[in-house]
Structures are given as C-alpha cells and as structure tokens.
Amino acid sequence: MKYSVLISLFCCLTGTDLATGFTASESTSTNRIQTSRLPTIQFSFGTVPSPVAVTRHYLDRGSMLSSMSMSTRSNDSELKASTVIHSMDDNQGQHQRRILKQWVANLGRIVTKVWHNIRTEEVTQWRCAAILFVSSLAIFHSHIDVGLAKLWTYLTTSSGLWARWFRHDHWEWLLAVACFNVYFHSFLLADRAVLKASQNGKDHPLRKHRLQDRFLAQQYHQKLQKRQQAGEDVDINETPPMVTKHSPWHAGGYVGELWVYMVPLFIWDKLDPRRHRLIARFGAPTTLQICRDVTLSLLMYDLLFFCGHVLMHKIPFINRKIHAKHHTTTEVRSGDTVRLSVIEQVLEVGFSIVAIRTLRCHPVSRSIYNAIITFLLTELHCGFDLPWTPQNVIPFGLATGSRRHHYHHRNGRHYYQKFFCHVDRLFGFVQKDDDTLLGDSVKPLHQIKDKVSWP
Template sequence: MRMSEKRAKMVMSQFKFLFFVLNTTGLYVSHESRDASLGFMVQRIRQMKFVGSVALLAFGHRLTASGFTTSPHLSPCSQIQRQFGHSITNPTRFEASVTQRSLSTKPLEFPENPSPFSTIKNGILTLHHRLRNEEVLQWRALAFSFFSSLFLFRHAIDVKLASLWTFLTTSSSLIPRIFRTDSYEWVLAVSAFFFYIHFFWYADVSVRKASEQGKVHPWRKYRLQDRFEADKHRRSVELKLRRNGEIPSQNELVKNYSEVTKQTGWNWKAWTCEVWVYVVPLLTWDILSPRRHRRLAAFGAPTTIQVLRDITCGLLLYDILFFTGHILMHKIPLIYRTIHAKHHQEPEVRAGDVVRLSMVEEVLEVGFSIIALNLLGAHPISRSIYNLIITFLLTELHCGFDFPWTPQNVVPFGLATGSRRHHFHHRNGKHYYQKFFFHVDRLFGFFQKDDGSLHGDSVKPNPHIPPAWQ
C-alpha cells in the first residue's frame, strides 16, 4: 500500500514539532536548573530524542519503499538525515548548544546512566573477580551448584536411589549385610567420628609443630586459639602505648605475633574410656532386641526430595531439642555441675572434646537425635546420610578451626553457629546454646554484641590476623 504525499508531509511535520519541543525543554532545564535532582530530566530528554530519531529514520525507509519522494535528487531517508542529521548523528549537539547559549550560567554536568547491558556486564566482571579472589565465595558457589544439581537432576537421582535401595535390602554382599544389621547406625556414627576427629587432630599437630620450628603453617590463620591470642597481644600493645602517652603506629600494632600458642591437651580418654560407655549399652540392646529387619521392610525406595527433607528437618528438630536441654544445663547450677561441667573442662576447645561428655549427657545427645529421626519417620538411607552429616557438624563445632569451607562461612546471613561461636561459648560459658543454627539464639538475644571488644571480634568472620600468617 503506497503512502499519500499529504500523509507523509503531515507525519514529517509531527516529527519536526516533537524535536522542537524536546530541544526547547532540554535547553530550559539545563539553563535554568541549579538542582542536580533535575539531571534525570536531561537524560530522559536525550533518550526520547534518540527513540524519536530511530523512528524517524524508519519512517524515511518506509517512504523510500513506498516510492514517495519530495526531491528529484534525494530519497526521503536522505532528506530526513539532512534535516535532522545533527540531532541523530550527534546526540551531544543539544549540550553544545546549551553551552553556547548560556550567558552567565554553566550548564550542569550529569554522569551518564549506565545502560542495562553495561550494568549486567559490570556485575558479571565483579562477580568473576570476587570468585577468583574470595575463597569463601568459591565454596558458596560450589555448594549452590551441588544443591541445584540435586534439584535439577532429582528424577535421575531417584532412579539411582531405587537401585541402591534394592541392592541394600536384597543383596548378600558384605556392605548390604552390614547395612541390615541392628548395630549399623551407631557403628557408622562412631567410624565417622573417628575419621573427622583425627583429621582435625592432624591439623592441630601440623600447626603446633610448624610453630615450634619457627615456621608459619598455612592453617595457622584458621586456628581460633591462635587468632585470639594474637589479637589479645595486639590489643595489649596498643593499650600499653596509649598509657605511656604514645600514639601507636600501624607498624607496631601489626607486629607479627610469633609466639607458640600453648594448645590444650588432647582428649585421649575419648577412645580409651568414654567410647565404651557409648558402645556397650547399644551393642547389648541390639543383641537382646533385634528390630532393624522389621523397620527396613516398612520402607520403599526413597526420593531425593524425601532424603533432603528428612536430613534438614532432622537437624532442625535435633537443634531445638538440644537447645532446650543445653540452656537448662547452663542456667541451673546443680545440673551444670553434675552433668555438663565435664564438657567445659577446657576453655580452648578441640575436636576431641566433642565426645568429652558425662554418661547422662551422652544419653541425652544420642536420645535427642533418635527422637528427632523417629518423629519424622526418616528413611533408613536418610538416617545414614544424616549420621555422616551430624557427626561432621558436631566435630567441626569443637574443632577450633575456622576453615573457609565450613558451614559457618558457606551458609549465608550467619544462619549457622559454627566453631567461632561455639568456641566463644566454651571460652566464656555463655551465649550460643544452639549447635548448628542461630535463629533461636538470635531470637532470645543469646549472642555476643558487636561492641569492638576482644570477645566481640572473636566471633566475627574476619578477625585480626597477623600479616605474616596471611
């Protein structure tokens, strides 16, 4: 359909009026305004001029395609570019004209608003830079990828879980036979404790030996007791200098702390004495009352969502039950002395202290976990994974290290308690009564306030670390 000459001229007149209004309005705003808050108006005017220019060029191409022309030498598109070319090809002409026409007032200069594509690009570059330089963020990205994969590929994982369940309940191989025994769950928990505790024992020994040789082990910056002693030394130097009327220099405050931190004794009794208090009653119960075969028969193959739900809810419920018992132990002196004092024997906690418990406390610890799983009706495979996870969390809570891959750093928003807060609890005997999470402690105010003190800084994610340890 060909466009009439009358209609084309009318549209051209409308475009001329649009550009006249935009130029006049923009000139007034830039010339009269002294308020930077009106800068957005100039930006919007420029954006409107650009959109109008694009529409005008498109209209010119349409006229050319329709065969319409008002000049025997120029196409409609060329005529438009000649008439409006300065506004289209030189978008800063408006600002230049303002500068020329302003007699005594310099036009306001407003920073260019980045385009959406530029914002996205800058965000990606910033994230890439942080991923390359922040170890905690790398572990968070890995954890996010892992749990996202569990959700995205849950149907494929469900198939594998069904095959695994059939294998564990029907096969005569060694592992399925162990899985079907009544002692399987507590044997798995004890084995996991043995592995986790000795990993952190190795870390303790490595840091201590390097310090005794005058070296700095790469893991020393993660050790909470060393951090605490180094920060205490820095604060004492600062206080001494201020008392003498001196202004402490930065070099004096960050002086390397090279002393060998005296580590607390390792809880070897955990394996020579206390483990039998835990093992013998359970083994006796399993022999006298076999029951696992009936429990396994009541379950079918689990799903990925079911396993995740059982583990998450199990940890949350256990944490609530433990919080209730733990705070009573601390608030009632008689209960503390008779049940819980043994666990607080050392102010500087180490991984072996996770099993430094009185007999009553051992029964309560194990009982809370069993009650939580039984109330939820957790699947046997969920219980197995739960045992591996909870034993790690309990050991990490007492390990005395603040590695970047631990839950207190990987879980965002400070939702996990972790070793920093539990180390504070053992050192001061108050606050942080939950084991894994922080929501109940936060609700009731059982946490150290950020007051700039030594104790307040000891629970922060980024405490003082001597430069030589970095």
C-alpha cells in the first residue's frame, strides 16, 4: 500500500503518465519517442508500472536527452568556429590588400623619384649610360666576340699600319704616351677656358666643377659665416671673387719627365724583342676575358701602389727623397700626374708591369688597360669633378677620384689608393663627414650646393 502511494505521489509531482512513462507536455510533442509498454505490478487497487522499470526508463531517457543537447551544442560550436574562420579570412585578405596597396604606392614613389633624377641630375644620367653599356656587354657578348675574333685576325696577320704597330715592341708604351698627351691637353684647354672666361667677367659652365674654385668658394662662404656669427652685418650669399688665382700648370716639366719613362723602355725593347712571343701565346680574346683582365689588373696595381704609397708617407726619409717632388703643389693639375722622381716613376711603371704579367693578360686587354689607366691617373690630378668620371658614376663611393686625391695633396694624408677606396676604408684612411671644410671637400657638388655661391 505504501509503495503504491509513493508511486502515485511521484507520478503526480512529475506529471507522468503511468501508461506511457512520458510527461503530459511530451506526450503531445510531434517528436514523441516511441517506447514499449513498461512491465507492471498488480496491486489490489489496480496495475502500476514496476519501480525498477520506471527508474531504468528515466535513466535511458536522460542519456538520450543529454546526447541531443551535446549534439546541439556541437552544431552551435561548429557554426561559431566557421564564423570566426570566415572573419579571420576576411581580416587577412584585407591586411594583404592593404600591404599590396602600400607596396605599389612605395614602388610608384621610387619610380617617380628615379625618373625625376634621370631628367634633372647629370650624374644619374651618366649612371644610366654606364648601366646600359655594361648590360650591352653582357647581353651581346657573343656578337662582340665574333667582332673581336675578326679584329684579332686583322691585328696578327694584316700588313696594315695599325696592325704592324700593334705587333711592334714599342706599341704599349707608345700608346700610353699618346693617351697621356691627349688627356693632358684636354684638361689644359678646360683650365684655360675657365680662366679666360673669369678674366672676361663671365662664369664658365665648367667653373662649378673645378675643384680649386669650389674649394676657395667654400672657404669664402665659411669666412662669411664666422663674420656673421661674430655679429657683423654680412650677406651670407655673397659670391666669391670671379677670378681665381690658378696654381701653376706643370707644362714644361711633364715633357721632360716623359723621356725618363720612354728611354728605359725603348732600350729594353731593343735588347729583348719579345712582343711576337707574347702574341703567339694567345688566340682571339673574348669580352669576358678583356673585362676580367682589365678589372683585376687595376685592382692589383691599386693594391701594390697603396702599399708603396703608405710607406712613402709614413717613413720621413723615403718621403723626402722619393715622394716630396710629387707634392710640390697643393692644387694639382693633370700635368702633375708625371711630376715624379725617377725612383717613384720606376716603381709606378713596375707595379703596372707586375700586375699585367702576373695575371697573364691578353695583348688586347693590355692595350685597353693602358688607355684606361692613363686616363684614371690623369683624372686624379685634373682639377675637375666632372659628373661622368668614375668617382660619380660608380656608386657607394668605391672610386677615389679627383676630389679625394686633391684632399690628399692639400693635407698630405688619407686616400693612399689611386683608383679605389676599399683598402683605405679598411685601415681608416678616410676623412670623416664632420660638417667641416675638409669633410665637405670630398663630397660631390650636389651635397654642398648650399655652401658654394656662384654668380
């Protein structure tokens, strides 16, 4: 009796139909769960489900509802995860598009700046020309090699004047002397043109490239600044005097000193004719071979000269007896290229011979090397900073050039290499950029325009 009362009370509290085991609300659900009829127990007042069966039924029903709830939560989690992933993809795509737009904008600014420099700056134009020349050698080297083969056949077999001169023992040093004379007199004419224009009250276009005029203009500007700082009423943009007192041109000296260079080589050729043996060892040259021979020869010569040049400056006795003649004037001219003592001239020629012989350069390479090295030597002492010279065309300041060599002559220190600057930098033989007159004197014109005033 008490069991039946308890069961009835449980059914009333839960609203369970004793016949089906479902609550009233669940009984009307469209998704009703079909179950078999539960085992019953007979009582005097009637038949009721077995308590064990009821308990087992509710345990099974709870497990089913729990799995349904977990499935629902799993679907919700997948939906949320999918939403988050799509959101992350959208954010990542927007970030990539933003980076691409920024990259395109930066590229556009770079192209615009480069194009502006090409149109307005002479140095950039000459750099483009140099890039075009080197690229042409790389692209058309096979066609150039065909032409070099024909040239080599002509030089070694023809009876023409130039071919016979090429095979002559005096060819190389005569070529060097001829090139020296062309370069010397070209810069001599430029010097004379600037001086004549200044004397007539005109500003020659080359004056701004002339290192002595530029250096004196910087000095004049610096003096005006000091006077202004001292409280004087001065015009800081006042132009320097039109006529610059040019340092003397070493015209007669180089003519006499050239004989010191030529006579020993002439005697050597007569005593030991050897060029025919040199030519017989080689076939037709290639573009790559010539470029390699000339570049490595210049680098080797420059290294050998650096070692000897440092000793000439660091050892006082050697400086006085051998190198002092070359430093007679602080503002040099192209004629000062050969203002050398006999020992120094022998050393310089010897460095060049050692370089081309050690590297076993082709005869055509040696001829091109002679034409190039004589120009570089003359350009060092020419007194001009022209936009097409190696010091401006070669980037990163790798070439020494006239600016740095003029600094060396003015101050007697630093920049002991002739053509390149990498070894000087390695040993610290360079002028620091300290915003002084010395620091500015090795800078290109476009970096010091505000410190140089021209009419």
